[in-house]
Amino acid sequence: MTVLCLVERDGEHAADVSLRALTFARSLGDVTAVTMGNAATRPAGPPPGATGAGGDAGVGPALAADVSAYGAAEVYAVGLDGYAPQAWARALAGLAGEVAAGAVVAAGTDRGHEVLAHLGAITGLPMAANCASARPGEDGTLRLVRHRWAGSLLEDAVLEASPALLTVAVDAVPAVPAEQPAPAAVRAYQPVLDEADLLVSATESAGRAGGASLATARVVVGGGRGVGGPDGFGVLEELAGLLGGVVGVSRVVTSEGWRPHQQQVGQTGTRISPELYLACGISGAIQHMAGCLSSKHIVAVNTDAGAPIIARADYAVIGDLNEVLPALVAAIRARG
Amino acid sequence: MEVAVCVKRVPMVGGKIVVTADGQDVDTRMSGFTVSPHEECAVEEAVRLAERDGGRVTVLTLGPAAAADQLRDMLAIGASRAVLLETDGREWGPIATAAAIVDALRAGGPYDLILFGNEAADTGGFQVGVRVAHLLGLPCVTGIKHLEVSGGRLRAGREYRGTEEAYDLPLPAVVSVKEGINLPRYPSLPGRLRAKRAAIERIEPERYPWHAEGLRKERLRVPPAQNKRAEILGTGAGAVPALVALLDDLGVLP
Numbered sequence: 001m002t003v004l005c006l007v008e009r010d011g012e013h014a015a016d017v018s019l020r021a022l023t024f025a026r027s028l029g030d031v032t033a034v035t036m037g038n039a040a041t042r043p044a045g046p047p048p049g050a051t052g053a054g055g056d057a058g059v060g061p062a063l064a065a066d067v068s069a070y071g072a073a074e075v076y077a078v079g080l081d082g083y084a085p086q087a088w089a090r091a092l093a094g095l096a097g098e099v100a101a102g103a104v105v106a107a108g109t110d111r112g113h114e115v116l117a118h119l120g121a122i123t124g125l126p127m128a129a130n131c132a133s134a135r136p137g138e139d140g141t142l143r144l145v146r147h148r149w150a151g152s153l154l155e156d157a158v159l160e161a162s163p164a165l166l167t168v169a170v171d172a173v174p175a176v177p178a179e180q181p182a183p184a185a186v187r188a189y190q191p192v193l194d195e196a197d198l199l200v201s202a203t204e205s206a207g208r209a210g211g212a213s214l215a216t217a218r219v220v221v222g223g224g225r226g227v228g229g230p231d232g233f234g235v236l237e238e239l240a241g242l243l244g245g246v247v248g249v250s251r252v253v254t255s256e257g258w259r260p261h262q263q264q265v266g267q268t269g270t271r272i273s274p275e276l277y278l279a280c281g282i283s284g285a286i287q288h289m290a291g292c293l294s295s296k297h298i299v300a301v302n303t304d305a306g307a308p309i310i311a312r313a314d315y316a317v318i319g320d321l322n323e324v325l326p327a328l329v330a331a332i333r334a335r336g
Numbered sequence: 337m338e339v340a341v342c343v344k345r346v347p348m349v350g351g352k353i354v355v356t357a358d359g360q361d362v363d364t365r366m367s368g369f370t371v372s373p374h375e376e377c378a379v380e381e382a383v384r385l386a387e388r389d390g391g392r393v394t395v396l397t398l399g400p401a402a403a404a405d406q407l408r409d410m411l412a413i414g415a416s417r418a419v420l421l422e423t424d425g426r427e428w429g430p431i432a433t434a435a436a437i438v439d440a441l442r443a444g445g446p447y448d449l450i451l452f453g454n455e456a457a458d459t460g461g462f463q464v465g466v467r468v469a470h471l472l473g474l475p476c477v478t479g480i481k482h483l484e485v486s487g488g489r490l491r492a493g494r495e496y497r498g499t500e501e502a503y504d505l506p507l508p509a510v511v512s513v514k515e516g517i518n519l520p521r522y523p524s525l526p527g528r529l530r531a532k533r534a535a536i537e538r539i540e541p542e543r544y545p546w547h548a549e550g551l552r553k554e555r556l557r558v559p560p561a562q563n564k565r566a567e568i569l570g571t572g573a574g575a576v577p578a579l580v581a582l583l584d585d586l587g588v589l590p
Contacts, residue, residue: 085476110478110479110495113463114462114479117463120463126429128551149458152349154558155556157553158551159551159552161550196475199505200475200476201503204496204501218588242590243583243590244588254515264515276583284351286351299582308351315569315582316569318568318570319571319575324575335580
């Protein structure tokens with residue numbers, strides 16, 4: 001079966017999430033990668049012609065090498081500038097027909113979900129979001145394991161549709177290079193679009209969004225209800241500063257307005273994967289844990305030895321963070 | 337400005353999820369229910385638009401009779417009208433759900449703006465809003481964290497890989513939002529009283545073949561235990577030397 005895999009870019013390269021999607025796609029069949037737009041989104045200006053303007057959507061050597069290493073036999077460069085979700089989906093629909101794809105796969109990112117949802121709507125086919133695994137069953141069905149509750153619950157499901165439209169739960173699928181990679185053949189594809197497909201398209205503003213440093217921080221000092229109020233975060237900030245990290249918070253903290261939402265760790269906030277997550281005064285609701293389980297080490301500071309987070313952490317200090325953290329800061333400073 | 341907001345009743349889960357014996361549902365005997373967090377923000381956003389520009393906010397949900405509770409919660413924070421697409425409580429797939437919502441939107445509209453949460457907290461399907469947009473032939477954008485409406489157009493913003501993306505759409509449009517777009521208000525006492533008395537419009541949705549969507553749930557299960565049973569370093573400030581030694585081992589000390 002031919003599996004079409006949408007590859008998002010990270011500069012000149014394929015994004016890590018898309019390497020994971022390629023790994024997933026390889027488990028289903030022969031992978032044809034497809035990439036669209038430029039590395040950046042379209043600058044502000046008049047929309048391109050109704051059939052999609054070609055141009056700088058080509059596949060550079062770095063991207064071609066990436067998708068080859070992860071097992072794609074072909075890679076299509078779609079002649080579309082920038083990001084327009086419905087146009088991207090229309091292009092995938094056309095290309096899926098052209099290569100007789102049995103499945104269309106994308107990373108479970110904002111764009112991956114959005115484009116495959118459009119593809120599902122265009123084709124009338126079901127779309128299974130955040131799949132952790134897929135294997136062919138009898139009669140051309142696919143047996144899926146997909147994430148619910150951001151991975152806190154698994155669903156075993158059967159998908160009977162062709163092509164199968166899947167996004168990949170990228171936290172659950174590591175990127176594994178192909179054993180016998182060969183250079184992917186680079187091809188061009190010009191989608192047939194109508195004007196409505198380009199009605200919604202992105203312009204990138206120069207401003208940098210919040211939350212990025214939280215997602216990539218090496219150390220996160222987390223604060224929850226136990227911090228007690230908006231004035232209690234000083235010591236967490238101080239500790240985070242000493243450890244070269246940032247402060248993250250639980251949902252109750254942002255719902256109460258104690259801290260801005262961009263600091264929230266969890267299902268509806270940011271997913272973190274630091275070397276150390278020091279979770280202070282956080283009970284460990286599943287929605288929070290969904291955002292921090294990729295942490296290498298979790299250390300909990302909590303007054304309640306029976307709190308759920310104690311069962312999910314590697315180490316714990318039983319005590320009040322307002323006592324433990326100032327003492328910890330003092331001890332670290334004393335080391336000089 | 338007429339705004340419709342589609343919400344979903346989901347279990348309020350805390351420290352752990354328990355699945356029913358037949359593996360078909362989350363066991364909710366010990367939990368309450370709420371609307372998905374993204375959707376509560378969608379309702380707040382709609383109420384703010386109506387407060388500024390006038391108009392009405394209609395909340396819709398597809399679910400069991402008890403989902404009227406969640407509609408009343410949304411009336412209490414400022415929605416003016418509530419519509420329940422009443423089911424027998426079984427789970428509907430995204431295709432059938434979108435079709436039923438479209439019927440209700442056509443019957444109760446027209447609407448200038450139709451809001452959704454980015455994804456349901458429980459099923460995490462990421463698609464009902466997009467499907468509704470296609471069925472209505474409306475432009476659509478998802479994952480929105482910033483929204484402005486003026487002059488019949490909508491400007492929306494979201495994050496992508498650390499930068500901000502901006503969208504400009506004509507109304508009417510379908511938009512799904514994410515938590516963080518605003519901080520939803522608490523219901524006021526008059527709001528709660530009004531919500532308690534408010535009439536809820538009930539529609540029996542057409543029986544779309546929700547069981548024949550091509551994606552069939554077989555069973556739900558909790559992932560293999562990730563329980564680690566933390567090593568206790570100590571109690572209170574007395575644990576600090578052990579904690580410092582650990583942080584040193586992990587190589588995170590200055």
